[in-house]
Amino acid sequence: MWSRQKISDSAASSSGPPTTEARQYGSIKPAFAMVAILIGGVFFTWWTVQNTDREMRQDRLAHARLATMAINVERVKALSGTEADLESDDYLRLKEQFAAVRAADPKCRFVYLMGRNEDGSVFFFADSEPAGSEDESPAGQIYEEISDEYLNAFDTVTALVEGPVTDRWGTWVSALVPLVDPDNGELIAMLGTDVDAGNWNQAVAAKAALPAGLFALAGVIAFFYIRLRHSDALIREHQVALNLERDQYQSLVGNIPGATYRCAADDDWTIFFISNQIEQITGYPASDFINNAVRTYESIIHREDAEAVSRSVAEATAAERPYEIEYRICHRNGGTHWVYEKGRCVIDPHGGPECLDGFILDVTERKLAEEHLALAATTDKLTGLPNRTLFLDRLDRRLKQSKRDCSKFAVLFFDFDRFKVVNDSLGHEVGDALLCNIARIFERELRESDTVARFGGDEFVVLLGSLTNDVDAEAKAKRLLEVFADPHSINGHHIVSTASIGLVTNAHAYSSGADMIRDADVAMYRAKANGKGQVATFDFDMRRDAVDRQELEADMRDAISNDQFLLLFQPIIDLSTGQTNGFESLVRWGHPERGMIGPEVFIPIAEETGLIIELGRWVARNAARQIGEWNQGRSDGEHLFVNINLSKRELLDSRICESLVQYRREFALEPQDLRLEITETTIADLRSDLLPMLHKLRDQGFSISMDDFGTGLSSLGALHNYPIDCLKIDKSFILRLDTDRSLLAVVSAITSMTQSLGIPVVAEGIESKETVVALQSIGCRWGQGFFFAEPLPESHVEAYLLDENDHQQTNAA
Structure with a gap:
């Protein structure tokens, strides 16, 4: 025994891991080699980049010098370098030569000729860009971004390659070559060619990529070589660590948060170690x-859980598998704690159970957190009401009960009107308080057998749990409306927020609560469509309409990108002259399967x-684009205008004003060319919340028309x-003026009072000559309708305007 131990110790000594000093010494050479490779790679890559950049600059100078050979010096000398050159033949020919030079050199973006004034400023003779283009630098334009290197090139009459340089056109590498008078050798101008700096840097990087990649690969190989050199030492170090871990095991057991145990695999669970x-x-x-010794562990298990714990351990032991259980124990302080226990049965050499090994962990905090999360998962945080999840659970239970006892119940789906307006105008704090008020009213008005839940936003759903008949549900809904x-x-703030209610009862054969909520939602949208503040009871026609509406909504999401919408223009006529002064733009949807769809269908969606x-x-x-094109083509100089309709939803968009100003600027429109129409009900409903937006639009020069006057509640x-x-x-x-002459007095009063306020009047829907005469008799000057023209596609408008012009010329003759 002794000799074996001696040999073992000797072997361990001879084959043990090398010292730290030995490992460091063995790694110096390969590490030094790797560093040398990397330094050499960096230097060689830098040299390649510099050399490539130098060659490319020489190449740009050569191209620029070739370009000077193609220029007619006498033509340049004939130019003055001012705006007077813009129409000269020499200037135009020079631009053509520059465009040809740029076209012959695929890398070149700009070609230009610059001169210098007596005050030292540098100006453009001409460049290669089309006349009038955004990038053109016309004759006489001063180059503000001139650098000291450019000025020095002028002073010394030398060629220059500069860059990358950033100016208002972009970032460039520029080649500048002097154009010298062959007669006297004096500097006439400097010819410049610009190359995009991004393409320049890509070309330099491409040539440097190969050497950089090769040296990077060499570095990776060196890295892995060093790692392999260390592997043997690391393996021996890991063996030592394993031995240390074995020695530390007992101490670690004492530091884990749970209690470890070994007990007998019998009915008493006699504990050997804990x-x-x-x-x-x-x-x-x-x-x-x-x-x-004092008590059994089983004696402190909660009596409601003791049987389940014993059964779980017995079943797992019999099946020779681990067991995991959570249960309650009675703590010494009188409280109840939750514990998690995991263990396994150790099998003896004869195949029987020897003992149980496991650990016990206190999970009381986790269980309390889970209970809190479970409550949060089923409760609306803002109002404290049940949420969708809990409501669906109760509804499904009520549905199953009704199938057993044939009892009646109903679901009410509430959507509160004007909630978004409250949020946008008064702030989310007031909006949240409104939702909490609504929740408390529900709790006050409903019975214990009812359930109200908040589904999100301003949507609440009520389960009327016990009804005598379907009439009870409608009566309760109307009571809640009141x-x-x-x-x-x-x-x-005094806030009125009426509700739209969709009602569905279990009279229909529903298989799930989700189906009932879906149909109640459909009915709610019908109630909103009927005028808000209404109750609508679900029927199957509503579902068909809802499916059809969803299909249209899905199709509409792709309709704009697929160019399915069509813009029409209806003329607005000066009734005193019969002349068209502008148009109202109207949109139609050319659906690929359903044909032409009117705005009354798709605008609400x-x-x-x-x-x-x-x-x-x-x-x-x-x-805006179309009216700009028409006005550019008019020979009489009189501008037409176009009206566009804005909805309330668009006016809520904070970017609407900036977008309209941008379109007006993009198509070079006068302020009066692009006008806005907003319906009477929208303007009247705006009150104070969106009036600032209307004033902002007017401050930007947009004329605003109140459309459909007479359909809302506004007074003159x-x-x-x-x-x-x-x-x-x-x-x-207007349509009834021919049949109901009493309306003429109403329209006359509207026209007279409105015009006294300095507000012009346009009559919509004119369809007969008699209506035109009647309107002229009361001083209404403007009108539109089918009598003059139906809404026209843009391709027909020009023909319409030509016909109108020919007709007026004929009448004048």
Whole structure:
């Protein structure tokens, strides 16, 4: 025994891991080689980059010198370098030569000729860009970004390659070559050619990539060589570490947060060993449990959990598999704690159970957190009401119960009107307080058998748990409508937020609560469509309409990008002359399967989904582009205008004003060329929340028309309160002028009072000559309608304007 131990110790000594000094010495040479390779690679890569850059600069100078040979010096000498050259033949020919030079050199972006004034400023003779283009530098334009290197090239009459340099055109590498008078050798101008710096840097990097990659590969190889040299030493060090871990095991057991144990695999679970942590978990010392000296561990298990724990351990032991259980124990301080236990049965050599090994961990804090999370997962944080998850659970249970006892119940889906307006105008704090007020009213008005939940935003859903008949549900819904019609008093604001309610009962054969909520939601949208503040009871026609609406919504998301929308223009006529002064732009949807769809169908969908923002920008930009093209082509110099319709949703977009100004600038429109139409109901509903946006639009020069006047609740006396420049009388008045002459007095009063306020009037829906005469008799000057022209596609408008012009010339003759 002794000799074996001696040999073992000797072997360990001879084959043990090398010392730290030996390992460091063995790694010096390969490390030095790797560093040398990397330094050499960096230097060689730097040299390649510098050499490549130098060669490319020489190449650019050669191209620039070749370009000077193609220039007619006499033509340059004939130029003055001022705006007077712009129309000269020499200037235009020179630009053509520069364009040819740029076209012959694929790397070249700009070619230009610059001269120097007596005051030392540098100006352009000409460049290669098309006349009038954004990038052109016309004759006489001063080059403000001139560098000292450029000025020195002028002074010394030397060639120069400079860059990269950034100016208002971009970042460039520029080659500058003097153009000298062959007669006297004096400097006439400097010819410059510019190359994009991005392409320049890419070309330099491409030539440096190969050497850099080779040296990087050499560095990687050297790295792995060093790592292999260390591997043997690391393996021996790991063996030493394993031995240390074995020695430390017992001490680590005493430091883990749970208690480890070994006990008998019998009915008494006689404990052989249990670590001292058991006292932190139970309040009792480990000595109480060892050999069941004072008490058995089973005696402190909660009586409601004891049987389940015994069964779980017995089943796992019989199946020779580990067991995991969570249960409650009675702590020494009288409280109840949750513990997690995991263990396994150790099998003896004869195949029978020898003992149980495991550990016990206090999980009381986790269980409390889980209970809190479970409550949070089923409760709306803001209002404290049940959320969608809990409501669906209760609804599914009620649905199953009703199938057993044939009882009646109903679901009400609430959407509160004007909630978004409250949020946007008064702030989210007031909006949140409004939602909490609504929740408390629900709790006050509903019975214990009912459930109300907040689904998100301003949507609440009510389960009327017990009904005698379907009439009870509708009566309860109407009662709640009356309650919510009363104003809320919040932070000094009196807020009225009526509700739209969708109602569905279990009279239909529903298989799930989710289906009932879906149909109640559908009915709610029908209630909103009926005028808000309404109750709508679900029927299957609503579901078909909802499916059809969803299909249209899905199609509409791709309609703009697929160019399916069509812009039409209806002329607005001066009734005194019959001349067209402008147009109203109208949008139609050319659906690939359903054909032409009117705005009354797709505009509500666009507003609800937010697609109205994208669609509105498309309409505004295309209308601005079209009116710009028409006005450019008019020989009489008189500008036409175009009206675009804005919805309330668009006015809520803070970027609407900037977008309209951008379109006007993009297509070089005068302020009066692009005008806005907003319906009477929208303007009247704006009150104070969006009036600043209307004033902002007017401050930017946009004329605002109140559209469809007479369909809302505005009075003539209140017109001065709104920032409007024109009033358009709704066609429902104009269409009946021929049959109901009493309306003429109404329209006459509107026209007279509006014009007295300095607001012009446009009559919509004119369809007969008699209507035109009647309107002329009361002083209404403007009108539009099918009598003059139907809405026209842009391709027909020019022909319409030509016909109108020919007709007027014929009448004048």
